[in-house]
Amino acid sequence: MPRSVDPNDYQHVARPVAAMPKDFAAGFRIAPHSHPRAQLVHAVEGLMWVETDAGAWAVPTRHALWLPPGIRHAVRMVTTVAMRTLYIDTARIERLPRTCTVIAVSPLLRELIVAAMAEPVEYDEAGRGGHIAALLLDELRRSPAAPVHLPMPRDRRLVRIADGLLAEPARDDTLDAWGEMVGASGRTLARRFREETGMSFAEWRQRARLVLALARLAEGESVGALASALGYRSASAFTAMFRRTIGRPPQSYRPKIADARP
Numbered sequence: 001m002p003r004s005v006d007p008n009d010y011q012h013v014a015r016p017v018a019a020m021p022k023d024f025a026a027g028f029r030i031a032p033h034s035h036p037r038a039q040l041v042h043a044v045e046g047l048m049w050v051e052t053d054a055g056a057w058a059v060p061t062r063h064a065l066w067l068p069p070g071i072r073h074a075v076r077m078v079t080t081v082a083m084r085t086l087y088i089d090t091a092r093i094e095r096l097p098r099t100c101t102v103i104a105v106s107p108l109l110r111e112l113i114v115a116a117m118a119e120p121v122e123y124d125e126a127g128r129g130g131h132i133a134a135l136l137l138d139e140l141r142r143s144p145a146a147p148v149h150l151p152m153p154r155d156r157r158l159v160r161i162a163d164g165l166l167a168e169p170a171r172d173d174t175l176d177a178w179g180e181m182v183g184a185s186g187r188t189l190a191r192r193f194r195e196e197t198g199m200s201f202a203e204w205r206q207r208a209r210l211v212l213a214l215a216r217l218a219e220g221e222s223v224g225a226l227a228s229a230l231g232y233r234s235a236s237a238f239t240a241m242f243r244r245t246i247g248r249p250p251q252s253y254r255p256k257i258a259d260a261r262p
Contacts, residue, residue: 003020005021007035010087013121015133016092016133017137018086018087018121024046025077026077029077032074033072033074035067038087039066039086039088040088042086044114045082046077046082047214048076051073052100055100055152057102060218064103065101065103069090078218078219096140101145102145103145104144104145108139149207150204157189160181161189175190175201210242216229221254226238226250
């Protein structure tokens with residue numbers, strides 16, 4: 001019998017971990033919603049863009065987003081996505097993250113997620129299914145966070161700046177220049193950016209470029225074209241930033257079919 005693809009069917013099962021596989025076409029959007037259980041959203045293939053009131057996350061292959069219970073979120077599939085989701089009862093499991101976090105998925109954790117999909121929803125807790133769930137949770141606790149969270153400001157002046165940079169990421173206006181456009185001093189804007197996002201304006205702009213880069217690489221954009229579009233002087237400068245932050249070269253996030261194009 002095919003496994004359900006309705007998240008509601010996994011919120012009250014008599015097991016601490018419930019695994020749901022579901023595939024999506026590129027461009028598909030999931031409207032804002034929440035779940036009683038925590039959710040680990042992982043794509044074995046593809047890239048997702050997830051938004052909450054607190055910010056936005058790019059979730060590429062080899063990463064997963066942890067969403068605590070009750071967090072309202074929306075999802076956009078940047079590419080075709082093979083999503084493998086775990087719904088986890090945090091009332092029964094300790095030492096899991098308390099905030100939304102993108103984690104790096106190790107090869108072992110990936111295989112455990114895939115293996116969980118093959119077990120019955122109400123797996124034998126003393127058998128293979130229970131062992132997979134226990135080891136999976138241990139790996140989840142050990143997984144390092146990845147720097148692909150883009151905290152969004154709430155101040156209307158900062159929102160205008162953030163929206164402007166997301167629309168035109170190559171812009172290199174100073175905060176003083178932005179201040180003339182939004183009606184505030186550069187000093188005030190700098191202080192508010194730090195207070196509302198936990199990052200300086202320069203750090204936020206670089207993070208925004210990185211998050212946008214992950215999405216556009218997944219859509220097949222070349223590294224050279226992307227570096228120029230994001231305001232980097234050269235492809236090598238962009239590649240160095242990307243590798244330093246993510247730990248992998250940007251080429252590794254382009255689809256294989258795109259790499260074969262002339």
